[in-house]
Structure formats: structure tokens, C-alpha cells
Amino acid sequence: MPHHTTEMRQLILAFNRIDNVYYQFARNSSIGENKLILLYALNDGQGHSQKEISEDWLLPRTTVNSIIKDLEREDLILQAAIPGKRREKKIWLTDKGIAYANEALKVMYQCESGALDAVLQVYPSFVNSMKCFSRELEQRLKDMP
Numbered sequence: 550m551p552h553h554t555t556e557m558r559q560l561i562l563a564f565n566r567i568d569n570v571y572y573q574f575a576r577n578s579s580i581g582e583n584k585l586i587l588l589y590a591l592n593d594g595q596g597h598s599q600k601e602i603s604e605d606w607l608l609p610r611t612t613v614n615s616i617i618k619d620l621e622r623e624d625l626i627l628q629a630a631i632p633g634k635r636r637e638k639k640i641w642l643t644d645k646g647i648a649y650a651n652e653a654l655k656v657m658y659q660c661e662s663g664a665l666d667a668v669l670q671v672y673p674s675f676v677n678s679m680k681c682f683s684r685e686l687e688q689r690l691k692d693m694p
Contacts, residue, residue: 574657583608587616588642588650589657591626596639598631625649 575582590606591597599617603610617640620626625646628638642650651658668675 570660571657578653580653583612584616584619585653587613587620588646588653591640591642592647592650592654596629596641598634598637598639600637602640620646623649 572582575585578585580588586606586608587602590602597605599610599613602608603613617626617628621628625643627641627643629641631637631639665676672678
């Protein structure tokens, strides 16, 4: 058996369980999984391009574009041109959009906060360790012949 196979399997299973929590939350929501992901992505107070959202949150660009159009019709987002970029725009939630996202994600935010508080009490470097691991894994795969 290769080195760390048991630990990697446990880690992957943990990731799958986390993914399932978000899937079940979205499934029980009337909003839809991709729209919730997009609201979550935008609800950090910063502007993001469709390209960034697509790449960071692993959503197809066409899906992001469709949801952006819906959110714009509902006055939940604003878009602004990015200087030096011909077609890309930054997207922000409006005040109405922030309120909408906070309400839609309220239960998930509460669950995340409680779970993370509990974990950080025991493993204070948990988040930094996960970020480091993901960067290392990604880089090593890129470096493979």
C-alpha cells in the first residue's frame, strides 16, 4: 500500500461528507445549488469576475453567466467594467443582495461557525493546514510529467 493511503482515503471521505452537507442544504433550499454557491462566493464584500467565480468555485461559466443575469434582474448584484479588461466585469452584491444572501445562507453560516469553532479549539492551525495541503497537492500534480 502506498505511503499515507489510509490517511488520504479518510481525508477524501471527509471532503465528500462536507460536500454532501452543502448539497443537502442546497437541495432543501428553494434557491438551487448553483445559485447558493454564487451567493456564497459573492457574499464576502469583494467584487469578483465571472471568470474568478467559475475557476474558484468550479462552476461552468455558462451557469455563472445565467445566474448573474437572474440576480441582476432581481437587483441583487451590480456589475462594473474592469479597467484594462475588454469584456470582464466585477460583480458585487447590492445591499438587497447582501440581505438576500445572508438570509438564504443563515443556517449554513450558523452550522459552519459552530463546527469551525469546535475544530479550532482543538486544532488551531486547521484552516492554514488545509490551505497548505491543497496548494501542495495542486502543485505536485502540475509538476508531474
